[in-house]
Amino acid sequence: MTNTDTSDFDDGERERVSVPDRIEFPRLLDFYELQTEDQTKIHKFYDNLRDGQLTTTQCRDCDEMHFPPRIVCPECTSDDLEYMDLPHEGELFAFSEVRGGLPLGLREHDVPYVVAVVDLGPVKLSGRVDDASYGDLEIGDSVSLKIVEINGPTDEERVFYRFEPTDGDS
Numbered sequence: 001m002t003n004t005d006t007s008d009f010d011d012g013e014r015e016r017v018s019v020p021d022r023i024e025f026p027r028l029l030d031f032y033e034l035q036t037e038d039q040t041k042i043h044k045f046y047d048n049l050r051d052g053q054l055t056t057t058q059c060r061d062c063d064e065m066h067f068p069p070r071i072v073c074p075e076c077t078s079d080d081l082e083y084m085d086l087p088h089e090g091e092l093f094a095f096s097e098v099r100g101g102l103p104l105g106l107r108e109h110d111v112p113y114v115v116a117v118v119d120l121g122p123v124k125l126s127g128r129v130d131d132a133s134y135g136d137l138e139i140g141d142s143v144s145l146k147i148v149e150i151n152g153p154t155d156e157e158r159v160f161y162r163f164e165p166t167d168g169d170s
């Protein structure tokens with residue numbers, strides 16, 4: 001018997017397998033953290049953001065400021081942290097453009113889009129930059145905070161931060 005002898009398999013019905021015609025949005029592809037007090041210990045960050053203020057934690061013992069907010073200081077391991085307001089304007093420290101490769105379930109998102117590291121002064125943080133394409137931007141451009149509300153896949157009211165070019169900046 002050789003590998004090409006298929007006579008044993010010619011007759012009879014083949015088993016049929018199926019794939020779903022609709023794919024649920026997998027929880028793992030929801031990149032936004034759940035934001036309530038019983039879901040995350042940095043819920044205050046989201047509460048503040050929902051109220052329109054970008055904040056992060058600063059250590060009362062060593063004065064180190066961190067982003068993202070922490071529950072324990074990564075410098076001195078103190079848990080005596082307080083939330084501080086961050087500036088809502090910053091400068092592009094670095095940026096790139098996402099052109100493809102989004103996982104299944106995220107294809108409705110509008111590629112290409114710009115992601116950047118923004119220097120706010122006290123901290124640098126990464127975020128998406130809306131209303132600009134890669135060719136429009138230069139290192140050092142000023143950008144402003146933009147807060148977006150997130151639809152689905154939970155019923156919770158969630159928010160997240162993005163940036164956009166500061167008005168009047170070309």
Ligand SMILES: [Zn+2]
Binds near residue numbers: 062077078
């Ligand atoms: Zn500290």
